[in-house]
Amino acid sequence: MLKHLFKLIWNKKKENFLLISEILISFMVIFAVFTLLVYNYQNYKLPAGFDAEDVWSVDLGVMNISKHKDSASVVHENLRNVMKDLHQVKSISFSNGNVPFADNYISMGLTYNKKDIYPDVYSVEDSYKDVLRLTLVSGRWFSPEDNGREKSTIIINEEAKQQLFGSGNAIGKVITQFDDKMKVIGVVENIKGQSDFKVATAGVYQRIDTGRIRGMSQMLVRLAPGMDAAFEGKMYKLIASTIKSTNLEIKHLVDMKADKNKESTIPMIIFFIVAGFLIINVALGIFGVLWYNINKRRAEIGLRRAIGATARSVSIQLVGEALVIATFSLIIGSFFAVQFPLLKVFDLPASVYLQAQFLAILFIYLLVVICALYPGKQAASIYPAVALHEE
Template sequence: MIKHLFKLIWNKKKQNFLLITEIFVSFMVIFAVFTLVVNYYQNFKQPMGFEYDRVWVINYQSDVKIKDKDSLDTYYKTMLGNIKAMPPVQEVSFASSNVPFSANTHMNNADYKKVHVNRVNYYTVGDTYDKVLDMKLTEGRWFGKQDDAATVKPTIINQSLRQQLFGSGKAIGEKIGAEGSKRSVVGVVQDVKAKGDYQEAGLAMYERIDTSANDGRGRILVKINDKADAAFESRLYKLMAGNSNNSGIEIEHLTDKRKSANNLTLVPMIILLVVASFLIINVALGLFGVLWYNINKRKGEIGLRRAIGASGNSVSGQLVTESMILATLALMIGTFFAIQFPLLNVFGLAASVYLVAIALSIIFIYLLVLVCSLYPGKQAAAILPAVALHEE
């Protein structure tokens, strides 16, 4: 039976080739959609690694003319102290411009012995940054006053970077970085999804802000209690604006920034889903039309089969099986190309993402072809032998 079906398919190879090509293209588009969906889903399942519900961001531009380092240190600590003294404030910290859910990104490299890691997110933070965001330390400690006299600058890394640099070995106390700019690892924190729910945490390195210098800041993170309202936000703004050295002041809520970051992440997937939906509809209509055309062209063949005793279910099953064989041929070609993505580590995604996407795409295409072939198969089964042979 299968041999006979392959012979029928080969006899109409030109027509079937176009159908196989259409199914193949559909598979590749569906594979791209499922890869994006699976990747986002796996990232979404991972914990955020910090708390953002009651954290505000103060954006400001500082034009401080103080040259003396001790005076500058006192100036910035006084600024933080004034904010923390406000009743609804629980904690406050300086931060660089790449605060959570912002579009700003600072990248650097990390080296340890012969291991070189690229694309490490680089954060400059204050001594209370972890308390503002409730970050979880898994090893070591956070920055503190003991680092003021450190001969080697301290750094804190996340778990993903720790795994790449040290594996299962010791991390605390090890020196990372290029010669002349070594950093001593003093702590390891849980991965933080700083770009939204659907983006991976990536690799991260945290360095301590030097409050005796004017670089490395531009943002202040403020953790507030549930009593903070619009009136408090106005008072906070006036406090910052009252400092003649500050300008361009803007207060944002991390909850709002998270929504914006998530929406921006979902835009490519929505566009791809719209394109894929149109393609799927076209493939379904094309497949349905081809099968319907085949039934009309093969009425004599179907009538002859029915006349010699073939049942309606047998005729219907033949047409459905032919469609599934064509789908299988297209999927074999599509899977060959799709499997290259995990083998070549394209886009740096985990191999499991591609493998799950391939499996889901195969199931989807089979279901699509099955649904599109059932009704034409049913119509073929309803053809009466006498009518079909009479028309011939």
């Protein structure tokens, strides 16, 4: 039966060329949709690496500080002491502007054994780990024992470790930045600081020292659960009166994450809507072609019924013909689809393309079956005597 159907469709390949082409184009579009969907879903499933709940990001703006380093340290310390007097504040950490879900990106080139990477740089305090609740994979976090060391100490994330050391041990290794040497003392879990749908990039954490303290215009504050707008207003006034700053701004990390997620999901939704219209057009095209073929083949169907073919067998044949047409399209489409992981198009993991291809094939077969069921049922209801009489 299957061999007969393939032979039947092959003999009518010119008549079915447009339908095969239409299904082929649909497959490639569906393949692209599922590639995007699978990739974003895999990224979404990855752990965030930190806890953004009840954490507020305070942009201190332009602070009225003299150029003396000690003056900046005093201002930061005064602000820290004032904030600690609020019992709702659990922990505080100053940092550079490269905080999670912000639009600031700071990077630098690092080298180890002739391997060069350009990770994101986070200048942080010892309390940074507690504020964001980072997960330490190996080694240790910054502590007062790092004061006055000959070599600067740094902490890297898992992605930076993989790029520089592979599966080897990173603790105690010395990384260079131009002439500066920095010793790795810890490895932390990757954090998704851009959005839930984007993979973590390589990251390096530097401990804030007196040379960089003037640039620490960001403060992360972990609060007790349930803080409302009234407390936010109180905290705003307290900070503004303490540091005499302009452009002071308070944001919630969860709200910043939601905004970043929208930047990723809106293009996906638009893409899905466009693809949805294409799928509807293809479905109508398949439905119309099958309906036309049934009306064109009424005599053939009536003859088959007259010589003993059951309504079910006629319906199965028409659905089978539609599936064979789809199979020709999918064979051609799969040839192009397998080139994506082989050629490393868009540099995505091969598993993403393979899963997307499998889902796209299932989707096309399901679409064809749904579109062929009703015309097949209509064909099965043709009475032999009526069809032959019309002919």
